[in-house]
Amino acid sequence: MVKPHYGYAKTESAVKRKLREYKKEVAKGNFETQDSYMLFQDYCLDWLNSVYKNKVIVTTFSERMRTYNRYILNQPIGKVTLNNLTQKMIQKHINSIAEVSVNVAKIVLFLIKSSLCYAYQADKKIICLFKM
Structure with missing residues (x-):
C-alpha cells in the first residue's frame, strides 16, 4: 500500500501538473511500498x-x-x-x-x-x- 502523497502549489493547474507527474512516477514503479x-x-x-x-x-x-x-x-x-x-x-x-x-x-x-x-x-x- 502506497502512503498518501500530499502536494502543494500556488495554482490549481500547478497542483494538477504535480499530480500527473506523481502518477507517472508511481506507474514507472519508482516508489516502493x-x-x-x-x-x-x-x-x-x-x-x-x-x-x-x-x-x-x-x-x-x-x-x-x-x-x-x-x-x-x-x-x-x-x-x-x-x-x-x-x-x-x-x-x-x-x-x-x-x-x-x-x-x-x-x-x-x-x-x-x-x-x-x-x-x-x-x-x-x-x-x-x-x-x-
Missing part, C-alpha cells in the same frame, strides 16, 4: 492465512502450512526482504529441496510462485518471476 521491506517468510505466512486458507480444504491447508514451516520459515530464502528476493535465490532453494524430494520442491515452488504473483497482482511493487 511498505510491503517491499517485509520478509518473504512473513509475507508468505500472511498470504497463506488470508488468501490461500479460504480456497482449499482444511487438510490441504495444514499440509501447506507444514511445508511452509519446514522449507520457508527460518530458511535463508524466508529471511530475505521481498524487494531483494531474486530468481537465482529461489532457484537455489528449490534445487536444494529437489535433491531430497522433487514432489516437495514442486509444492514449495507453488507456495513461492503463488504468493509472489499475488503480491504483484495486489500492486505491491514486487516483480512476478513466473508466468501464470
Whole structure:
C-alpha cells in the first residue's frame, strides 16, 4: 500500500501538473511500498492465512502450512526482504529441496510462485518471476 502523497502549489493547474507527474512516477514503479521491506517468510505466512486458507480444504491447508514451516520459515530464502528476493535465490532453494524430494520442491515452488504473483497482482511493487 502506497502512503498518501500530499502536494502543494500556488495554482490549481500547478497542483494538477504535480499530480500527473506523481502518477507517472508511481506507474514507472519508482516508489516502493511498505510491503517491499517485509520478509518473504512473513509475507508468505500472511498470504497463506488470508488468501490461500479460504480456497482449499482444511487438510490441504495444514499440509501447506507444514511445508511452509519446514522449507520457508527460518530458511535463508524466508529471511530475505521481498524487494531483494531474486530468481537465482529461489532457484537455489528449490534445487536444494529437489535433491531430497522433487514432489516437495514442486509444492514449495507453488507456495513461492503463488504468493509472489499475488503480491504483484495486489500492486505491491514486487516483480512476478513466473508466468501464470
